[in-house]
Amino acid sequence: MSAKANTVHLTAPRGGLLSLPGITPTSAQAANERLTENHTTHHIFFNTDGFHNHIAHHLLALYDVGAPASLIHESYHRGTSYQRDISAVCPPKVTDLSDTAQWSKFLEKEEHYISFLEYFRNEIEKRGYEDVVNTTLFSGTELADDMLVRLFAGFLHPFIHVGYGLEFQQPAIVAEGLAMAAISDNWISAVLAKGEEAAAVINSKTLVSLLGEIRNNDKLRTAPLWTDGNKVQGIIERAPEEMLSYVKQYKVPVDKLEEKMAESMNAAALFTAASQREDKQIKIDFYYMHAHNSSIFLPTYISQPWISQATKARLLEWKGRHDLALYASRRAPELRVDDIQTYVPKQKSVTNPWLNVFHRALKFPEDDGHVIKFIRSCAVGERICANYQTHEDQGFVVKGDMWIKIAQMCIDSVEEDGVTWARSVGFDEAWEKYGPRIQY
Numbered sequence: 001m002s003a004k005a006n007t008v009h010l011t012a013p014r015g016g017l018l019s020l021p022g023i024t025p026t027s028a029q030a031a032n033e034r035l036t037e038n039h040t041t042h043h044i045f046f047n048t049d050g051f052h053n054h055i056a057h058h059l060l061a062l063y064d065v066g067a068p069a070s071l072i073h074e075s076y077h078r079g080t081s082y083q084r085d086i087s088a089v090c091p092p093k094v095t096d097l098s099d100t101a102q103w104s105k106f107l108e109k110e111e112h113y114i115s116f117l118e119y120f121r122n123e124i125e126k127r128g129y130e131d132v133v134n135t136t137l138f139s140g141t142e143l144a145d146d147m148l149v150r151l152f153a154g155f156l157h158p159f160i161h162v163g164y165g166l167e168f169q170q171p172a173i174v175a176e177g178l179a180m181a182a183i184s185d186n187w188i189s190a191v192l193a194k195g196e197e198a199a200a201v202i203n204s205k206t207l208v209s210l211l212g213e214i215r216n217n218d219k220l221r222t223a224p225l226w227t228d229g230n231k232v233q234g235i236i237e238r239a240p241e242e243m244l245s246y247v248k249q250y251k252v253p254v255d256k257l258e259e260k261m262a263e264s265m266n267a268a269a270l271f272t273a274a275s276q277r278e279d280k281q282i283k284i285d286f287y288y289m290h291a292h293n294s295s296i297f298l299p300t301y302i303s304q305p306w307i308s309q310a311t312k313a314r315l316l317e318w319k320g321r322h323d324l325a326l327y328a329s330r331r332a333p334e335l336r337v338d339d340i341q342t343y344v345p346k347q348k349s350v351t352n353p354w355l356n357v358f359h360r361a362l363k364f365p366e367d368d369g370h371v372i373k374f375i376r377s378c379a380v381g382e383r384i385c386a387n388y389q390t391h392e393d394q395g396f397v398v399k400g401d402m403w404i405k406i407a408q409m410c411i412d413s414v415e416e417d418g419v420t421w422a423r424s425v426g427f428d429e430a431w432e433k434y435g436p437r438i439q440y
Contacts, residue, residue: 022066058369163297331426
């Protein structure tokens with residue numbers, strides 16, 4: 001039985017990129033039941049501020065690392081406690097969106113989620129998700145380019161969601177992700193589309209070198225304010241030319257897709273984990289975490305034979321430019337690489353330290369998916385970057401046991417008392433609630 005566009009149909013023992021032992025017919029059935037229920041019952045935003053329903057992200061990550069059916073059911077019930085029913089947000093009459101020229105009336109409006117979802121489900125049933133994704137995001141039309149911008153909206157959640165659908169080959173999840181993109185905003189175009197326009201005649205630099213240059217630019221670094229509700233927009237308002245001057249310098253040649261994909265994953269892990277304060281306990285920034293957690297989907301996008309090489313290069317460029325703007329938006333903190341390299345974890349493992357980290361992540365009672373996604377991204381990053389251990393001059397700073405140490409930093413930090421994630425760690429205010437560095 002193949003997956004349909006209105007149901008989820010995972011088949012054991014096949015998982016995702018990791019496919020750890022423990023994937024069984026029972027766990028597959030649990031994931032299928034809960035993901036299908038989520039698909040038909042809950043809105044993709046759990047509040048009017050556009051905060052994202054993470055159930056699909058969480059359960060698919062759990063399934064991939066071998067979580068038992070009982071944990072999948074338990075996590076689902078915990079996640080449903082604050083979701084909104086689709087019928088409470090969307091009108092009962094579904095809008096006909098077959099005329100894409102009329103989409104401008106409905107884009108960016110949460111009440112049209114079910115209409116977009118129904119449209120994409122129908123199109124996928126007729127044409128397959130590959131053709132629908134290519135047409136909707138990658139065809140180069142004005143509408144497709146606008147939808148591609150929206151794919152990168154909301155701290156990359158549509159990018160993540162479609163990525164999950166492709167990774168697990170689930171049309172229903174792809175449809176959800178495309179519908180989420182359609183009701184997301186497109187202001188990040190000021191970084192992505194304009195960065196692309198400006199990049200035409202510029203030689204490329206590595207992401208790591210650009211992170212350093214951004215930190216050293218005082219006007220750009222201080223452009224976002226603590227009081228900004230949207231700190232990336234704060235940069236766009238106060239230092240747009242400075243931001244463009246850096247994002248336009250990141251380019252991806254079509255003959256270096258694998259290397260640039262790995263570089264992007266490496267750089268995201270680096271600035272997410274190394275943004276620490278010497279006098280404070282280790283904490284992971286909630287916003288930077290999304291750059292890292294989304295990078296796991298780059299191998300899936302890049303491996304699709306039906307996506308053109310030029311489009312793959314474009315996706316990597318946009319992901320890199322997004323991450324540069326995200327790093328700048330939290331005031332470009334010092335990257336303390338030594339804090340990763342010399343990290344001593346709370347629990348020392350004499351066997352495989354990954355088993356310890358995954359076990360604790362699965363047991364973490366407050367996880368809404370972010371922790372297990374973080375650890376999964378570390379494990380995949382270690383695999384993807386293994387061939388670049390001696391390429392630090394090409395932007396590969398995270399290497400060797402730094403991947404497991406980043407995973408250990410995460411699980412140790414969330415298990416400590418206090419607020420689980422730091423927020424906007426380049427600001428002094430972000431650290432006020434945390435105590436001194438803990439020595440294990």
